Amino acid sequence: DIQMTQSPSTLSASVGDRVTLTCRASQSIGSSLAWYQQKPGKAPNLLIYKASNLENGVPSRFSGSGSGTEFTLTISSLQPDDSATYYCQHFKSYPWTFGQGTKVEIK
Amino acid sequence: EVQLVESGGGLVQPGGSLRLSCSASGFTFSGYWMGWVRQAPGRGLEWVANIDPDGTEKNYVESVKGRVTISRDNAKNSLYLQMSSLRVEDTAIYYCARALWFGGWFDPWGQGTLVTVSS
Numbered sequence: 001d002i003q004m005t006q007s008p009s010t011l012s013a014s015v016g017d018r019v020t021l022t023c024r025a026s027q028s029i030g031s032s033l034a035w036y037q038q039k040p041g042k043a044p045n046l047l048i049y050k051a052s053n054l055e056n057g058v059p060s061r062f063s064g065s066g067s068g069t070e071f072t073l074t075i076s077s078l079q080p081d082d083s084a085t086y087y088c089q090h091f092k093s094y095p096w097t098f099g100q101g102t103k104v105e106i107k
Numbered sequence: 108e109v110q111l112v113e114s115g116g117g118l119v120q121p122g123g124s125l126r127l128s129c130s131a132s133g134f135t136f137s138g139y140w141m142g143w144v145r146q147a148p149g150r151g152l153e154w155v156a157n158i159d160p161d162g163t164e165k166n167y168v169e170s171v172k173g174r175v176t177i178s179r180d181n182a183k184n185s186l187y188l189q190m191s192s193l194r195v196e197d198t199a200i201y202y203c204a205r206a207l208w209f210g211g212w213f214d215p216w217g218q219g220t221l222v223t224v225s226s
Contacts, residue, residue, distance in 0.1 A: 001169075034212035036152075043202055044144075044152065046214035055214065087152055091211035095168045096154040 002026050002090055006099035014107045019075040021102045023088035028068045032092040035064055035073045038101075039084045047086075048073065080106055109133040109215055111203045116220030123193050123224070129186040129203030129217055137161075137181035140210035143188050145199035146219075155201070156188065157210040166210070171197075193224045 003026040013019050023033065031051040036044040046055045048064035051071055061076045075082055083106045088099040115127040127143070143155040156167045156177040165177050176189040186203055200221050204213035 032211065036213075038152075043216035043218055044213070045216070046212060049207070049212045049214075089152070089154070089212065091208075094157075094166045096157075096211075098152040098154065100151050 001095055002029060002092060002097055004088055004090055004097050004099040006086075006088060006102050008102060009100070010103045010105065012105045012107050013078050015078055015080060017078045019078050019082075019104065021073040021086055021104075023066075023071045023073070023099050025069045025071075025090055025092075029090045029092035031067050032090055033064075033066070033071050034089045034091065035062075036087045036089065037082075037084045038087065044087065075104075078104075078106065082106070109205070111205065111215060111217035113201065113203050113217045113220040116201065116222045118223045118225065119193055120226050121193060121195060121224055124189070124191040125193065125222060127188040127190070127201055127203075127220055127222070129188075131184045131186065131203075131205070134205070136179075136184040140206035141177075141179060141186045142204050142206040142210060142213060143177060143186075144202045144204055144213065144216070145197075145222075146202070147196075147199045150199075153199075157206055158186070159210065190222070193222075195224050198222060198224045 005024045033051045035048040038044040052064045085101045112130045142157040158177045174192045178187045200219040202219045203217040
């Protein structure tokens with residue numbers, strides 16, 4: 001199975017900061033990666049698919065990059081509404097697996 | 108508006124069975140892969156199973172193989188997850204989700220249904 005590792009586990013930043021979350025795959029997955037945002041008590045929400053494609057309706061301050069084994073999700077200017085846990089997920093080969101999540105907190 | 112509504116969760120004893128349902132609306136259900144993803148209390152996300160549009164291709168995470176069956180009824184716009192021989196570690200919120208690009212990523216997700224396996 002392909003393992004997905006996210007770092008950091010928790011991130012605390014101020015409104016307006018540029019924030020970068022990292023997701024590493026245990027083997028190459030090409031661009032077969034998605035990013036989700038999950039707020040407490042809510043279902044996950046798709047942000048990015050195929051590593052760098054912004055889902056319709058997602059604010060443009062979110063962007064994704066990377067290929068192979070290393071991927072990043074960047075929030076260009078952190079907003080209070082961005083307080084959430086972020087998960088990456090590969091879809092290169094079954095079983096699909098998720099990273100353990102990065103919790104983003106607002107200072 | 109695309110909408111997914113799960114039902115069927117509840118409290119079940121270890122070794123018991125449960126059938127989850129997901130009712131879909133707002134899109135052509137028969138044209139999409141569908142999937143189930145679960146989340147144990149306070150934990151991360153775990154993909155459980157996917158099914159192709161006509162129900163012939165099914166994929167499962169190893170931990171549920173032989174105990175769980177994903178199925179669909181395109182005439183009823185419904186997705187199902189039949190779970191048996193339930194274990195305490197199956198306790199989780201189970202989300203139904205539309206799976207895009209041959210079942211790759213998930214959008215949107217339902218609100219989830221809680222399955223609690225406990226004696």
